[in-house]
Each structure stands twice: as structure tokens, then as C-alpha cells.
Amino acid sequence: EIVLTQSPATLSLSPGDTATLSCRASQSVSSYLAWYQHIPGQAPRLLIYDASNRATGIPARFSGSGSGTDFTLTISSLEPEDFALYYCQQRFNAIAFGGGTKVEIK
């Protein structure tokens, strides 16, 4: 079983700041990793797939990087609508999600 560990649990930032979120896998998942944004009460939204590809309609301020066991989601110049929960997911071996990172307004 592959375990995904996200850090930090909470990120307190201001609009205009850059957010850097980490997702670490317990074993290699190659590039089979995605990032989702979840605003409570709404449907989760696919942001990044295959570690670094932006999904359709996702603004360029969202970028993903990494491969193997270490992955990063970067949100440049945070907009008010970006304050939300973010989850990583792997499908290299079964399907698993990380515990999430909350990006909150400082």
C-alpha cells in the first residue's frame, strides 16, 4: 500500500503570496500523481495530472513538479478563490489520496 504524506497540514498566507505544497509517497509512483482543489461544500476539482500537466481551464499560476516520491504543487500569486483544501492522489498502485493541505488566509 502506497501512503501519500502531505505537508504542511496548514499553510497561512496572504493574497499575492506564493504557496508551496508538498506530497511525498512512501514508494515511487513514477509520474502517476494528481492534485485536486477542494472547497468545502463544492465538488473537488482536478488541477494537475501526471505530476505536471495542468487540467483544462486551470490558470497558469498553478504548477506541479516532481517524480518518483517527491512532488510539489506551487500556486503563484494567490487569489482569494485559491484559499481551499488541496489533495494529492496516486494511481500507480491502487488509488490513494494524501491527507490534504489547507491553504488559509493569514
Place this chain on the structure above:
Amino acid sequence: EVQLVQSGGGLVQPGGSLRLSCAASGFTFRSYWMHWVRQAPGKGLVWVARIDIDGRDTSYADSVKGRFTISRDNAKNTLYLQMNSLRAEDTAVYYCARQNWNSNNWFDPWGQGTLVTVSS
């Protein structure tokens, strides 16, 4: 617009049953694998079940195997999750999601979620 609209959640007693529905629109439903994912209160997302395009192949998380059944009606563009022998630990918001081959088989889009509460 590609959309998944969920219904069917609610309060049920332990040992009871409930069926969730997920109505698809804006795309050719019969061409996509579909999934259910849940989120217990204060917890993260957990994959629950998956079904292939014609419903012949299904897969489940160990925690629900033998109690939950995923199915689909391609004529009605609807995905289902039949939940039997419900336990308190099944309390969660349940999401349906499309496995989208346009984004290399990741989950896109998701339904809005429906709350299932198992309590006496």
C-alpha cells in the same frame, strides 16, 4: 456542460441500507469508467469503488467489499452505489467522479457530494 449531479444521501440506522445516485450530463456517459470516493468528517478523501464502461468489471476498497455494490444504467446516464449493512464508520460525504481519458484517466469532474449519516 459536463456535470455529475448526486442524490440519495440521508440518515440511516446502523445495519440499514441506502442507495446513492449520480446523474451524468454533457458527455457520453457509457464511454467512461466511474468511481465513488468518500470523505468522513474531518478526514481526507478515500476511494470506495470503480466500475468499467458496461458494468461488467467492478472493484472495491476492502472496507466496503461485500457490503457496497457499484452499478450503472447507461440508458439513464446514471451511476449508483447500493450500500448495505451500514456502519457508523461509513458516515461520510460521498462523491462520484468520472475517470477522464482526456486527462490521462484522472478524476474529472466530480459530483457535488451527498452526505450519508449512519446513526441510531
